């Protein structure tokens with residue numbers, strides 16, 4: 001009990017947030033330094049004509065529409081026990097958007113949240129987020145567990161100076177394209193082994209039992225190759241170990257998603273859900289500590305024996321060790337993030353890409369043609385080849401539009417602001433629900449169709465190039481240039497919403513943009529290239545949807561078949 005009470009002072013507890021807000025206030029006045037080294041994302045300008053200051057005609061916060069709900073618990077019961085139920089969170093939020101419009105206010109267990117659906121309002125939130133944006137923890141139970149166990153909090157679970165210390169230590173290491181491209185040969189090697197693994201285990205119909213688990217093992221193998229410069233054989237001899245990792249991660253994401261919409265009793269009492277989470281977190285942390293220790297020993301041995309012959313050996317570990325700001329606990333937590341964050345994000349995205357291609361044979365044929373031109377089974381995928389796979393990248397982007405992994409991006413308002421003519425008080429918890437724009441015909445014509453072509457444009461020499469238009473694409477520079485207007489101007493001087501830079505930000509934007517983005521994209525591109533070069537993929541199931549378990553994953557049995565093409 002005492003432990004639970006102590007946890008009230010958690011790193012992103014309300015008092016912690018107040019401290020962070022006070023610090024933020026100081027920095028807004030004084031700081032001109034960029035948020036993370038090499039990042040000049042912030043300080044975006046307001047489009048001409050858009051208000052940024054508080055005036056007498058600004059409407060009060062409580063006038064923002066939203067469900068009334070019960071006293072204190074607010075609309076929590078509707079998510080937990082209403083129709084269509086928590087798993088269908090995406091549908092519930094879409095319905096809320098239809099009912100209340102681009103801004104919606106609701107209360108959940110005493111906490112008022114502002115939901116922001118409209119890309120123009122999303123832009124307004126990003127514009128005032130500052131250089132050290134404040135968030136609610138990505139996974140609240142993980143934040144609480146680490147606080148209790150005195151572990152380093154990890155990037156998505158902390159704010160202020162602690163966040164900056166961690167983020168600046170790994171930012172270049174994870175986000176610099178050159179840094180990530182150094183892992184390409186290893187990532188490609190694992191993807192080729194994965195193709196072989198599918199060939200080995202599929203039945204005569206081309207059906208792979210437990211495909212989601214197999215893709216998860218591929219992801220763990222790729223992540224361990226990057227993190228530890230080691231192949232752990234999770235797809236073969238150590239597959240049982242991988243299954244334990246996958247199970248622990250699934251437990252955390254599932255239970256955490258449920259606990260988010262319950263009264264937070266687990267903060268004071270060891271409820272059954274909380275005990276499951278602690279067991280899973282204990283397992284993952286202990287295993288990761290062991291793997292980090294093992295990697296450090298191998299690295300020391302290689303150093304002592306003059307075996308470190310090139311920079312790519314133990315690249316990630318050496319990068320972490322080179323940062324004096326990081327202690328051993330930070331190194332374990334950051335490595336754990338690299339190792340497991342792909343499970344609930346990259347893995348469902350791979351499954352969704354396969355689904356989109358299997359159910360859109362024309363797109364699949366076009367991709368086959370691109371791959372046949374550029375990829376050869378016996379040769380490694382080089383950066384040069386990857387750069388030319390424009391249709392493949394458009395397929396991945398289009399999949400993330402139709403099947404986004406995250407429903408909400410969190411921000412806490414660092415100072416009083418105006419969004420959509422309403423006053424938003426300092427400290428307001430904001431949820432950016434940009435995914436509704438993904439299915440809005442104003443932003444994406446024929447939004448329910450899988451049309452990778454919408455991401456392609458013809459360049460001067462008639463080659464197809466991938467559009468670079470979401471602000472996250474290049475860390476915000478483009479967003480800054482697009483701040484002049486909605487995007488481009490369409491017919492009759494109306495803003496053309498189909499080019500709005502905030503209509504599609506699957507990895508977020510600004511200094512807190514997903515640091516795993518480049519790693520996730522490389523993993524997705526490479527594995528899709530290898531799988532689709534080798535197989536024709538078919539789908540035999542019903543229409544696939546998504547279910548909510550903190551993040552989004554496929555909601556139905558994965559009835560694919562894989563047919564070798566060559």
Ligand code: HEM
Pocket residue numbers: 135138155156157167337338339341342345346349405406409410505506507508509510511512513514515516517519520
């Ligand atoms: C398809 C795959 C993925 C998607 C769509 C995705 C998406 C996101 C989004 C939307 C955010 C919030 C960004 C914001 O607040 O503006 C985020 C944060 C984060 N992601 Fe990812 N992610 C993916 C994969 C990964 C991977 C593979 C890793 C680890 C290697 C990772 C690590 C993180 C971390 C640590 C944060 C918190 C960053 C911070 O608060 O500074 N993500 N991700």
